[in-house]
Amino acid sequence: MAQFFQIHPENPQPRLISQAVDIIRRGGIIAYPTDSAYALGCHIGDKMALDRIRLMRRLDKNHNFTLMCRDLSEIATYARVDNQVFRLLKAHTPGPYTFILEGTSEVPRRLRHPKRKTIGLRVPDNKIALALLEELNEPLMSSTLLLPDDEFPLTDPYDIRDTLEHQVELVIDGGFCGLEPTTVVGLTDDAPELIRQGKGDFSALLAN
Numbered sequence: 001m002a003q004f005f006q007i008h009p010e011n012p013q014p015r016l017i018s019q020a021v022d023i024i025r026r027g028g029i030i031a032y033p034t035d036s037a038y039a040l041g042c043h044i045g046d047k048m049a050l051d052r053i054r055l056m057r058r059l060d061k062n063h064n065f066t067l068m069c070r071d072l073s074e075i076a077t078y079a080r081v082d083n084q085v086f087r088l089l090k091a092h093t094p095g096p097y098t099f100i101l102e103g104t105s106e107v108p109r110r111l112r113h114p115k116r117k118t119i120g121l122r123v124p125d126n127k128i129a130l131a132l133l134e135e136l137n138e139p140l141m142s143s144t145l146l147l148p149d150d151e152f153p154l155t156d157p158y159d160i161r162d163t164l165e166h167q168v169e170l171v172i173d174g175g176f177c178g179l180e181p182t183t184v185v186g187l188t189d190d191a192p193e194l195i196r197q198g199k200g201d202f203s204a205l206l207a208n
Contacts, residue, residue: 002031002165004157006173009033012131020170021135028169029053031145031160032132033177034068035125036096036199037153038145038160040168041068044138045108056167058148065111066098066120068142070133075099075121078107078139085187088205094125096199098182111141118188128174144181152179 003023005016020030029042029049040056042049044067054063069075072089079101081089089099103111103119111119121139124130133140145160146153154160157173164171183200186193192205 002161002168003170004161004173005170007128009175010127012128014131017128017131017135020132020172023170024132024136024140029167030170030172031154031157031164031168032129032172033126033174034096034129034142034182035094036144036178036180036182038155038157038177039068039142040145041132041140041142044111044141046141050111050141052167053143056164057143057146059143063143064100064118064120066122066142067107067111067139068129068133069121069123069139070130071123074139075101075123078104079119079121080104088187088192092200092205093123094130095123096125096180096182097205098122098184100184100186100188100195102188120184122182126174126177128172146181153181155179 007013007016024043027046027049029040029052031038032041040053067078098120100118100120103117107119144153157171161171180199183198183202184196186195194202
């Protein structure tokens, strides 16, 4: 049965953040708020938790998982970033974008796209998510909480608990954070490529 934490969206309680991170480190899956929609998160090194998320969402091996990072310095550890890409990232993070970049050797092989060796990375503009990342002191393996056959991500924490109470270890109630997932942008070629339109304005990236 999933635990249920009500965490203040503007002033996250340190005690609850610490307990949530303990659950992640022990192999648990959490449902947590971001700046676009609720997401599922687990420890970057936990293959069993990753496989459980794949099963929950019915994802194939080609699905790009996202590393939720607290800042740009973390992104540079896990992705190859030249000066031009860095300037673009700096202008649009934190925010509701997921950037597909070429992964470095720091990224576990199972998290990279098997053919393209890419990884999705993002910095969320959400105080609860950033508090979790600060306490965890490393990126969080993450995936939008979009269940099979659903058109939109789950957004109500009570619905999430009712639906996933036997499939996740923790649901964080951080209030409503929107229906739209992130805008996914490919940055492996010369120009940004729109892969999925979501909450972020893609045209703003082209202005850089």
